[in-house]
Amino acid sequence: MECTWQAQSLCSWNLWQRVKEELDRGHELANQLRRVVENGDGGLAEALVTNILCSITNSLSLLTGNHESKEELIPHMQAHTSSSTVAAAPTIVESSSCDAHEVIKSTERIVDRRGSNKRRKTSNSWTRDTTDFVDDGHAWRKYGQKEIHNASHPRSYFRCSHKYDQGCKATKQVQKVEDDPCLFRITYFENHTCTHSFLKAPELILDSISSSPREESDSKLMITFENTNNLKYKQEHPFFSSYSSTEREIIKPNHEASIQSSSCDYRVSGDQLTVFESSELISGLLKTMEFDHEDMLYYRTMIGYFDQEIFPM
DNA sequence: TCGATTTGACCGAT
DNA sequence: ATCGGTCAAATCGA
Known part of the structure; x- marks a missing residue:
């Protein structure tokens, strides 16, 4: 079953704008990340990677209809740009965001504080409705x-x-x-x-799905957001925030790229982003969305940065 | 054995 | 007085 971007009500212009906004943000963040990595600021790079993943996650959430309002998207952390090279980035910061580099001033364990901190304020919080448990890493x-x-x-x-x-x-x-x-x-x-959680996350795998010589000329690239933690349904879910790779391949012009999440697959091909559900890449065709060349360039650029900067050869 | 979950108790906010 | 967030002992399971 296939449907076009324009044909689906969920793919309204507003939705498209929001997806584009998220991808634009991810694109800019990836640019920041490249400069940061060049300057050797690992801490800021980590925050940028997290924000890039927020952008991708939010985009995927929008594309799969798993959203109700912008407020339910994952807020971006505010990466303090100590370096002037990234100060001009138009990063949107939600009200609930906080400094990714904030240092915990006191980690002393509070003894028997049960019942304290009641009726917490709703500020610095955000809500997400979900039907499935997607690990947030x-x-x-x-x-x-x-x-x-x-x-x-x-x-x-x-x-x-x-x-x-x-x-x-x-x-x-x-x-x-x-x-x-x-x-x-x-x-x-x-x-x-915490920094440890950043390293624990489902995997973002740049996975070549074509290996035969015949397909090399029309090679495809798959990016997999894969939960490798074998998390129990009742125990874990939210969003991914970091990754590792098992295979990788530099994206070349005119390549086809696919993104696979635990619940959906996304294939970028030509001017289309195809969404598959339930990781059934072959049989589960659900939605196909049209992108213009500029947007596809953004998307490919972002994927390219992942490969080049996060997964150095 | 040890880490994670369950669940009743505790206690501050409303 | 009630509600809701947290603690911690008991329990579970790998």
Whole structure:
């Protein structure tokens, strides 16, 4: 079953603008990353990589209809640009964002503070509704579950696994949506300040899907966001934020690129971005979206930066 | 054995 | 007084 970008109501002009906005942002961030890597600022590079992934994640979320409002997209962290070379970047910073380089001033363990910090403020938080559990690359530890007044579903509480060893303050709450029990509402509080979680994440694999000589002239590139953590459904889910690679290939002009997530595949070919569902690359054709050449260039450039800068040969 | 989850208790905010 | 966020002992499972 195939449908075109224009034919689908979900692919409205506003949606297109938002996807383009995310990809533009990712493109600019990738440019920043290149300059940062050249200057050897590893910390800032890490923050930029995270923001680039936010852009891609948000784009994928928009493309798959897994969104309701812009506020539900993953907010970008504010990467402090100590270097003047990246100061001009038009990075959009959500109100809930926080400094990725923020240093935890005190990691001292508070003894028996149970019940403290109640009714937390909603600032510095963001919500996402999802039907599936897509790993966000962070390690979470469930620390509580509560029946909520006037809610038919309990709320689960998670904290970052590195709360104590690195003082990471990130937490999240997961609760089934009242109107749609198949939907999970995930509310995140505070950004991760841990560095370990950055290394743990599902994999972004640049995977050549064609190896035969015949196909070399028309070689394709697949980028796979693959959850390699074998996470339990009830334990893990959110978004990816880092990666490793098992195979890689430099993107060349006129190549076809595919992106595969745990729930969807995306293929970039010519002026089209094709979306497959449930990782069924061959049989699961669902949506095809038209892009103009400029946008495709942005997308390819961004993918190229991933390969060249994040996965150096 | 050890790390993760469960679940009742605790306690501050409303 | 009630609600909701967190703690921590008990329990589970690899």
